[in-house]
Amino acid sequence: MSAFPTISSIEDPAHEPIRFGFGRGLVRAGAADDRVVALCADLTESTQMHAFKERFPERFIEVGVAEQNLVTVASGMARAGRIPFTSSYAAFSPGRNWEQIKTTACLNDQPVKIVGSHTGLNVGPDGATHQMLEDIALMRVLPNMVVVAPGDSIEAEKATMALASNGSPGYLRLARDPTPIFTTDESPFTLGRAYVIRAGTDLSLLGTGTMTFELLVAAEVLDRTGVHAEVLHVPTVKPLDARTILASAAKTGLVVTAEEAQVAGGFGSAVAELLSAELPTRLVRLGVEDRFGESGRPRELLEKFGLTGEHIAARVQAVVTVGRK
Amino acid sequence: MSAPEEVDRLESIARDLRRSVLAMLAQAGSGHSAGPLGMAEIIAVMYFHTLRHDPARPDDPDRDIFILSHGHTAPILYAAMAHAGYFPTDELMTLRRLGSRLQGHPERTALPGLETTSGPLGCGLSQGAGIAYVSEHLDRSRKRFVYVAMGDGELNEGNIWEAAMFAAKYRLGNLIGLVDRNYIQIDGRTEEVMPLDDLAAKWRAFGWHTIETDGNSVSGLLAALGEARAVSDRPSAIIAHTVPGRGVDFMEYDYRWHGKPPTKDQALSAIDALEADARR
Numbered sequence: 001m002s003a004f005p006t007i008s009s010i011e012d013p014a015h016e017p018i019r020f021g022f023g024r025g026l027v028r029a030g031a032a033d034d035r036v037v038a039l040c041a042d043l044t045e046s047t048q049m050h051a052f053k054e055r056f057p058e059r060f061i062e063v064g065v066a067e068q069n070l071v072t073v074a075s076g077m078a079r080a081g082r083i084p085f086t087s088s089y090a091a092f093s094p095g096r097n098w099e100q101i102k103t104t105a106c107l108n109d110q111p112v113k114i115v116g117s118h119t120g121l122n123v124g125p126d127g128a129t130h131q132m133l134e135d136i137a138l139m140r141v142l143p144n145m146v147v148v149a150p151g152d153s154i155e156a157e158k159a160t161m162a163l164a165s166n167g168s169p170g171y172l173r174l175a176r177d178p179t180p181i182f183t184t185d186e187s188p189f190t191l192g193r194a195y196v197i198r199a200g201t202d203l204s205l206l207g208t209g210t211m212t213f214e215l216l217v218a219a220e221v222l223d224r225t226g227v228h229a230e231v232l233h234v235p236t237v238k239p240l241d242a243r244t245i246l247a248s249a250a251k252t253g254l255v256v257t258a259e260e261a262q263v264a265g266g267f268g269s270a271v272a273e274l275l276s277a278e279l280p281t282r283l284v285r286l287g288v289e290d291r292f293g294e295s296g297r298p299r300e301l302l303e304k305f306g307l308t309g310e311h312i313a314a315r316v317q318a319v320v321t322v323g324r325k
Numbered sequence: 326m327s328a329p330e331e332v333d334r335l336e337s338i339a340r341d342l343r344r345s346v347l348a349m350l351a352q353a354g355s356g357h358s359a360g361p362l363g364m365a366e367i368i369a370v371m372y373f374h375t376l377r378h379d380p381a382r383p384d385d386p387d388r389d390i391f392i393l394s395h396g397h398t399a400p401i402l403y404a405a406m407a408h409a410g411y412f413p414t415d416e417l418m419t420l421r422r423l424g425s426r427l428q429g430h431p432e433r434t435a436l437p438g439l440e441t442t443s444g445p446l447g448c449g450l451s452q453g454a455g456i457a458y459v460s461e462h463l464d465r466s467r468k469r470f471v472y473v474a475m476g477d478g479e480l481n482e483g484n485i486w487e488a489a490m491f492a493a494k495y496r497l498g499n500l501i502g503l504v505d506r507n508y509i510q511i512d513g514r515t516e517e518v519m520p521l522d523d524l525a526a527k528w529r530a531f532g533w534h535t536i537e538t539d540g541n542s543v544s545g546l547l548a549a550l551g552e553a554r555a556v557s558d559r560p561s562a563i564i565a566h567t568v569p570g571r572g573v574d575f576m577e578y579d580y581r582w583h584g585k586p587p588t589k590d591q592a593l594s595a596i597d598a599l600e601a602d603a604r605r
Contacts, residue, residue: 059463061495063487068451068487069488072455073452073454074455075441076451076457078455079455080456080464082459082463103444104441104452107434107442108441
């Protein structure tokens with residue numbers, strides 16, 4: 001049995017929006033600890049805070065379309081002993097209120113949780129204004145901040161519970177449209193841990209958030225061509241699990257990262273920083289490369305940006321082939 | 326009404342705080358002069374009259390909360406905290422030095438007794454509202470007042486008005502905003518940089534009980550605070566008209582003293598000016 005149970009087959013996985021897991025996790029966190037409060041900027045159902053609002057109406061605070069106030073009021077509530085979860089679309093929080101997050105949550109060291117729903121190309125038809133691609137970069141440079149991009153809705157529920165009790169500022173990266181569920185209730189989740197979810201020898205595929213499932217698909221495609229990829233799921237981008245990543249890189253000698261975000265400053269950059277300092281290793285970073293998104297169905301956009309499992313397999317195949325010549 | 330002896334006591338404390346501020350700034354060689362001097366009565370009244378607090382127990386859960394939102398006026402806050410007993414007054418001379426707990430702008434994690442980290446403008450009223458909300462709606466066992474001092478230039482920030490709407494919506498009667506209305510900001514006169522008047526009408530329109538007073542008058546402040554504390558169904562804004570650089574004749578009303586410290590010689594003559602002002 002694997003140390004990290006996943007679904008038995010990736011052929012026909014169940015789908016659910018990652019944000020739904022947050023909605024369930026927040027209710028559980030609220031039931032477990034009455035210090036948990038929830039603040040929303042006029043997107044209560046979109047961000048899945050409505051279940052918490054129904055269950056704990058006295059602990060739900062509507063702040064209106066005011067993301068700067070959202071985070072700073074939460075900072076005050078944290079000072080008064082509460083554990084505030086704040087939610088909006090990621091394009092606006094942390095997109096609009098970065099300085100408030102830096103000063104009043106991180107420097108002020110208060111356990112304010114920033115929940116950014118609607119990240120990545122997954123937002124689809126709303127287009128570039130609402131497709132948050134820069135959030136990983138913005139959040140991971142902040143001291144004290146923990147940055148989590150769950151791989152699916154089951155993991156998002158666990159991540160929400162974990163952030164409720166870790167005592168520090170946190171960022172939780174969610175997605176709107178349904179994505180495949182590949183973890184199980186039994187899969188472990190600890191903040192700061194990366195997990196080998198498929199063993200391999202030829203290269204290491206490192207995914208965060210929605211991209212990990214696509215890497216499982218890519219590994220399957222590659223396997224048929226005789227390339228045996230190891231797949232690491234890295235839900236916590238900060239702090240990065242250096243030991244697990246370095247062990248895999250040392251074994252395979254080739255690392256590929258994938259994220260539904262800007263490569264610049266994002267997850268791939270975090271891995272690049274680690275490898276270049278600790279274990280210089282050939283590295284390919286996949287994601288969005290210094291451009292904005294656009295309207296389209298989520299799947300169409302992933303295809304256009306070369307981020308489906310099949311596209312990733314083809315891109316990796318080209319690298320592996322060149323590497324062997 | 327306040328007893329004349331009480332007013333005298335607080336005025337005397339305000340002078341002591343000004344003296345400390347001038348010495349601190351001259352020693353540090355950087356920092357803001359005009360704002361902290363203008364705030365002396367407000368801070369003296371807060372820390373030596375109105376606030377329920379215990380310097381020996383800075384985390385006392387029943388304490389009132391004071392937030393200095395315009396953190397660049399930190400020297401006057403530090404002076405009051407030292408004189409009140411939060412830390413030794415000798416430490417005031419470490420302002421802005423490497424390793425000092427008295428950071429250039431207040432940093433909560435550095436110094437017990439600070440409620441927030443502040444300096445980037447516009448955040449304090451929201452944080453105060455968050456604390457006031459918990460006291461008013463979630464943990465009614467701890468009735469506390471939350472006071473937030475703001476600069477007038479700071480009111481250019483949209484975050485302030487987001488907080489103003491929030492506090493009115495949730496009827497935060499325990500939240501009291503203190504606007505240091507000195508009509509200066511870094512680039513010049515507030516009404517030239519970005520006009521704020523009619524400022525009282527603005528706060529009233531946002532649903533706040535609004536009081537105007539002379540912010541350099543101890544008795545005026547005591548009366549305004551008494552009125553504000555008696556209003557329980559909505560937040561109160563006290564627009565405290567202050568003289569920037571108050572007490573030092575060559576600094577008063579001059580926006581060029583907003584962001585710079587006196588030299589040591591200037592500080593000595595300023596302290597002399599304070600003594601003369603006291604005899605006036």
